Amino acid sequence: MRLVPRALWNAAGASWRENFPLGGRDVARWFPGHMAKGLKKMQSSLKLVDCIIEVHDARIIPLSGRNPLFQETLGLKPHLLVLNKMDLADLREQKKILQHLEGEGMKNVIFTSCVKDENVKQIIPTVTELIGNSYRYHRGENLEYCVMVIGIPNVGKSSLINSIRRLHLRKGKATRVGGQPGVTRTVMSRIQVCERPLVFLLDTPGVLAPRIESVEMGLKLALCGTVLDHLVGEETIADYLLYTLNRQQLFGYVPHYSLGGACDSVESVLKRVAVKLGKTQKVKVLTGTGNVNVVQPNYSAAASDFLRAFRSGLLGPVMLDQDVLAPC
């Protein structure tokens, strides 16, 4: 998908938007209140836990997405960062990403894909080693390990738990997986995921509200589906997607929708996508001589499809935090 098709060479030389208009957006509203309550519950369960697995989306480098309140507590327990959805991420700069994370104090990092069960097998041995090298306070005598899985919404926490369980115990789903953020809400309880060593995970992952340092970070999180789309606006997210793809010269959307060429106007792209998909709607227009029915492109349906295609990897892999890596 990285290869720029011949027809797009001209487009690749074109100039794309340097900035995305960020003003007037109330990012604080994008994350629902139930997450703050979850944090308290997680903090009270921490004394039962030997290790924390923090799951994040591999397309965003998890600096700003992390909740500072939890981060204070994280230092006390062995910590493994799992960067999931690697099948959707452009990881050509993996070395830089790891260096960057190490600079932020995150030494134990594994990239995974739960849809392909890629690298998931490395998790239990790594966790066991981390716990073995740590002081377990009052849990030193206990031969079973208890691990807490945490992370912001929709990054694949439940999928990871199910995947670990499937690979080590050959058992089916223990926790619900959903395409919408915020599926996991119920009280935490333990489930076994491995026999030797005996490892339990808190079966309901801890859902953290991300700390959004900037509107742009909020838009990246929205693009990855960690926020309910309607709170941000699908067309806004679609516009941010188009801006990102063009800036990074990722023109996979052009052949995907058989568009004539790349374009930086979201209105024009969504119009062509809507027509291509046959997503049009009749709208009544008031004229001087009465009401007239006009067929218009359904921009909202086109935006939904554009986002869905991106999120399922059909437009190619992406690294949304290239700007964070640039000064490394």
Ligand SMILES: Nc1nc2c(ncn2[C@@H]2O[C@H](COP(=O)(O)OP(=O)(O)OP(=O)(O)O)[C@@H](O)[C@H]2O)c(=O)[nH]1
């Ligand atoms: N492509 C891809 N999709 C994944 C991967 N892991 C999970 N997903 C998808 O991401 C979506 C969210 O997965 P969940 O496991 O429900 O995520 P969660 O973090 O538990 O979500 P919340 O309950 O909202 O906190 C689902 O549609 C999964 O199928 C992965 O490695 N690759």
